[in-house]
Amino acid sequence: MTHPVPTSAAGTAAALARQYGPYLQADWGYANHWYPGVFSREVAAGGVVGITIGGHDIAVTRDQSGKAWAISDRCVHRGVKMSRKPMCFKDKTVTCWYHGFTYSAETGNLDTIVGSPTDKLIGNARVRTYPTEEFAGIIWVFVGDEDYSPVPPIVTDLPMKVTDRENPIAHLRDPDVVADGIRREVYGNWRLAAENGLDPGHILIHRDNQLVVALDYALPLGLKALKDDAVELIDIEDGPKGIMERFDLQEMFEPVFFNPELGVKARGSRYDPFFRVSAWLPAGLMVESWPEPGYGQYEFYVPIDDHHHMYWEIMVGRATTEEQKNEFQFKFDHFFKPLGLLDFNDNDIMAREATEEFYAKRDGWRGEVLGDMDFSIVAWRKQAAKFGRGFFESPNADED
Amino acid sequence: MTHPVPTSAAGTAAALARQYGPYLQADWGYANHWYPGVFSREVAAGGVVGITIGGHDIAVTRDQSGKAWAISDRCVHRGVKMSRKPMCFKDKTVTCWYHGFTYSAETGNLDTIVGSPTDKLIGNARVRTYPTEEFAGIIWVFVGDEDYSPVPPIVTDLPMKVTDRENPIAHLRDPDVVADGIRREVYGNWRLAAENGLDPGHILIHRDNQLVVALDYALPLGLKALKDDAVELIDIEDGPKGIMERFDLQEMFEPVFFNPELGVKARGSRYDPFFRVSAWLPAGLMVESWPEPGYGQYEFYVPIDDHHHMYWEIMVGRATTEEQKNEFQFKFDHFFKPLGLLDFNDNDIMAREATEEFYAKRDGWRGEVLGDMDFSIVAWRKQAAKFGRGFFESPNADED
């Protein structure tokens, strides 16, 4: 099959590709960044949960003092995942269920082998470790080259702290943040997921979503950038890198409510450009004041392999009292999660899966034809290409 | 594993292959031919149904006047299938559900983008179109090179009109034809399906079928060709190309009712060589007077990819009055479909799937050993190799 390839507003796919070449290489994701690993609630003391980030199989555990640790989830002996059957005989260790290889959660050193306490391997073998941090109900993991140093502060890999608005979205490290969310494995390259999230042109898929209809939101048909800097390139020294779509500035963006050719009008009566959207290295999204002021949504598209990502959807609010925390949780359980994270975002998942088919099999990175509304995506690609700290590579022997 | 490769009646597989080389290349099917696309009843006005023929993803739609159109089912923008979520805001257009790219069903031109009505791509991008015809309850599509010209009349790609017999099978374009059928995706290369259909040696698999037993048909064990021209090569100028097995001529074919080595006899008492079988470019079959005089069955083995085909099974009769039409439909629903298209032909599907395994994995096209009854298959292969108008090719980037 051949597609005509016109010169789009942004130039041909081939011409564009030269501007963000490294992004096209990032099929397994950007290495040497912090990623959300597991929800805190998933790992009890002595528990082991296995995750995969950019091809790295990682076992996350927690010691009796409550501190989280992350080590390679592949036992050096015969390569099984230790998380397959969690086993912990001693604090701050992980024992492999198969042959009893027991590693320090802190150093990764092989401390003993259950049935071979005098084994010559003891003290001479280890699995690698991964730095962790824990806040906002999430255990975060720094994943990349083992010798990457120094490990950058995690704040460089989180969406930035918003300070320019009233009632700003809580930053994930704010002391009064309350957060809850879900994560699920989705078919589709992480970049298609990230691009779907920040894409101002994709909102047609949400036109009939329950949340939008129930709240009578006048979701525009599209958003038209009025100036070249409508998409702000953000590069904070020792801080986050990303792009922000200034939907909040009327001189920058014009919502499109009517298509005269088709006679199609946006539905709903309530419009307020509160839901500013921004995308952040390595794979994050921030939607402010969504689905209503005082709240916000973070998303992370954590690469698993070149065709799957872990989709993180996190709602945040602010609470200092028990009552406020309960109110947030109640809204999360009965509004944000069912209408937002599930029904609304299920449409995004469908879209990513549909796009993956084209990009994975039909050379879509070269065959795509971008339009005016893709300026945001192009800006994101360039920013990611510029600030990504390295590439994950396939751990599989028979792939490149 | 090695198989002994004796010289068969028709010569070795390698020697034969030289006689129909292009047929061996047609793993994705023959391009530049008409194929059945969807049943008419599947596409309402404003509806969109997605099909795949020879690797071409095609969206079939219908305008308010009732006319059917076919365009590429891959949006130029980011390659999703538009049929995944049909969307139509204006007559004779198809809108992509993801970003609102809206194409003319007639020209394929990008007429507008829902949320970006002033986009520079509008008027500068298009999807390709496919010619359609609609009759006998089917929307037919011409699939192949976009610049193939002129498009041949569809009659050249249908089984021929029978004129040499009493009570002939209705031609698909006859004014008094009544037709109904089913289509289903089947695992197996389209050629193995076509060969199974025309194969006079395969009827052993139908020996215990409900239709055969209930009607007491004396299905022969095999059919022996008596002359070299028992399989008639048909090449009608400006008309169909194919082969016809002259089961109706006693001087040409002798049914085999007994195998002395095994002491096996054909079952049943009713035999009449009414069910003449013929195969037609690009991928059709005609079984006359089946399962009883006055009716007939057409089959099409429409290639989807190199390992799957859409199996079309169509029963036809003749009717001019409402009563005759109802009688046909009643027989279709309670006899032809359950006993013929399902129970009887399910055995053929099983056989194709079993054969595919050998041809797909074990180099069966070179390793097969043909016998006397395969003369029909060899004749078909040569005819198809001679008259196929081109080859479909894999649309996938990583395949050859």
Add this chain to the structure above:
Amino acid sequence: MTHPVPTSAAGTAAALARQYGPYLQADWGYANHWYPGVFSREVAAGGVVGITIGGHDIAVTRDQSGKAWAISDRCVHRGVKMSRKPMCFKDKTVTCWYHGFTYSAETGNLDTIVGSPTDKLIGNARVRTYPTEEFAGIIWVFVGDEDYSPVPPIVTDLPMKVTDRENPIAHLRDPDVVADGIRREVYGNWRLAAENGLDPGHILIHRDNQLVVALDYALPLGLKALKDDAVELIDIEDGPKGIMERFDLQEMFEPVFFNPELGVKARGSRYDPFFRVSAWLPAGLMVESWPEPGYGQYEFYVPIDDHHHMYWEIMVGRATTEEQKNEFQFKFDHFFKPLGLLDFNDNDIMAREATEEFYAKRDGWRGEVLGDMDFSIVAWRKQAAKFGRGFFESPNADED
């Protein structure tokens, strides 16, 4: 991902590999050996059961006199598996259900074609045959090169006859043997299965198994070899080749009941090193006096392809009277099978599947890091490399 590769007790994986190179090539299994094919009870007279051993598709049938035969399960004509729909019109023949090709079960010759009794192929085509033997409720098949000659006596490919102990495990050819078992297809290379079976270091996975807990067995945490010849290399002239772990000799093996580093003790109070384990060419295991004296377990890890094996689990005892046979069967049905072959061995299956992922995708044969307890595995690899009679190769056209 990179793993540190220390020098293990046995040397690095690379250094070791040089010592048993041919073993690393045996991904499809060792050819020219006897393997269990099907249980006798699975094949009635005139029946056909299809199996695959080392890529060889084999149809096992039985004639009216009760003798078992094995021929290629791929009809020479168009390569379908004849076992897909068993058909037998005459004693000691197998007829292909598709086109009636009928082969002698004894010679493999094409004796006739049901619907084409005068076909020129008859007498000129054949499928290959495989030698069979039947005892202990199993039909055994010799699989390998068609011209391999002479076919070695089957006793060379069975675990050896035990003579050095009281109440020895019944040999599979003993006149008083009673045997029953199960077979199931398991994901994982046959070598990982064999190594799991003989591995003295893997018993941690059985620590909480119902059989062990119910019988209060003090399963050691591990077993420490005290001498270089703790693993006896067995090479019987004109007899079995294999390795035996001399758990029965206290001067050879010391069970480990305590790990001081972790403070872990073996559970249970009953320990007796009765369950001596040995591994045998081509892919067999013998566990003596298991799960109690007077009984024993044989296992076979019959390669299907490079990623699957047929897992055979056979319990044996001795019986001469009907009452003794009934007693064995009762224990088999209500103890050996549910607690041993299923619950206990299910853990081994889980372990193999977990290991396969690493070896199949991550180049585990080179990346593994062996410890002290792997001396048995290394000994097995060398013995297998030395005595394997040939390699199976992939029958698939597109693989190497």
